[in-house]
Amino acid sequence: xxxxxxxxxxxxxxxxxxxxxxxxxxxxxxxxxxxxxxxxxxxxxxxxxxxxxxxxxxxxxxxxxxxxxxxxxxxxxxxxxxxxxxxxxxxxxxxxxxxxxxxxxxxxxxxxx
Amino acid sequence: xxxxxxxxxxxxxxxxxxxxxxxxxxxxxxxxxxxxxxxxxxxxxxxxxxxxxxxxxxxxxxxxxxxxxxxxxxxxxxxxxxxxxxxxxxxxxxxxxxxxxxxxxxxxxxxxxx
Numbered sequence: 001x002x003x004x005x006x007x008x009x010x011x012x013x014x015x016x017x018x019x020x021x022x023x024x025x026x027x028x029x030x031x032x033x034x035x036x037x038x039x040x041x042x043x044x045x046x047x048x049x050x051x052x053x054x055x056x057x058x059x060x061x062x063x064x065x066x067x068x069x070x071x072x073x074x075x076x077x078x079x080x081x082x083x084x085x086x087x088x089x090x091x092x093x094x095x096x097x098x099x100x101x102x103x104x105x106x107x108x109x110x111x112x113x
Numbered sequence: 114x115x116x117x118x119x120x121x122x123x124x125x126x127x128x129x130x131x132x133x134x135x136x137x138x139x140x141x142x143x144x145x146x147x148x149x150x151x152x153x154x155x156x157x158x159x160x161x162x163x164x165x166x167x168x169x170x171x172x173x174x175x176x177x178x179x180x181x182x183x184x185x186x187x188x189x190x191x192x193x194x195x196x197x198x199x200x201x202x203x204x205x206x207x208x209x210x211x212x213x214x215x216x217x218x219x220x221x222x223x224x225x226x227x
Contacts, residue, residue: 034215
């Protein structure tokens with residue numbers, strides 16, 4: 001089955017700096033890669049996603065890049081703010097008709113004011 | 114749009130009792146719903162996938178007789194933890210998917226079994 005690895009497990013940045021979280025996946029058939037933000041005690045919230053037919057997608061301060069050849073994708077957050085502090089999960093989905101996501105292990109982002 | 118609710122948000126029960134958790138898609142029809150559990154500081158672990166009107170598909174290692182899932186309508190799925198024990202204490206999260214591939218998650222239910 002699919003395996004998703006995520007790094008780093010923790011990331012601390014100063015407010016205003018950029019943060020980058022990287023994920024690799026194992027199955028080249030995966031074609032959908034969402035990123036979720038989870039605050040303490042809450043459910044994951046979709047923040048951005050990308051499909052395998054594009055290499056980059058941007059939404060204001062958040063961007064995701066995908067390298068299908070290398071089988072890795074990354075989340076980029078620019079101009080970080082304290083409210084960006086949360087756990088971020090990447091995920092991948094196989095194009096087999098089954099819509100189950102395989103999640104990475106998560107990255108705890110701490111933005112220092 | 115794309116709001117998923119869960120009820121209750123938290124529940125405390127005695128060992129041996131059963132607990133039912135509801136997951137609702139409020140503004141879209143969810144052809145597929147997923148149930149996850151999450152332990153502290155860990156990732157989400159898929160328990161089962163359910164399609165409306167069909168039996169749920171359970172992940173390996175998940176006891177289908179212990180975790181009963183019903184997806185009776187396009188907006189409601191329920192997870193019943195039967196004969197709950199302290200090791201079942203966890204954060205249970207559902208997600209719902211409609212015509213698009215996007216999964217929208219509920220706010221989660223924290224179950225504590227005494």
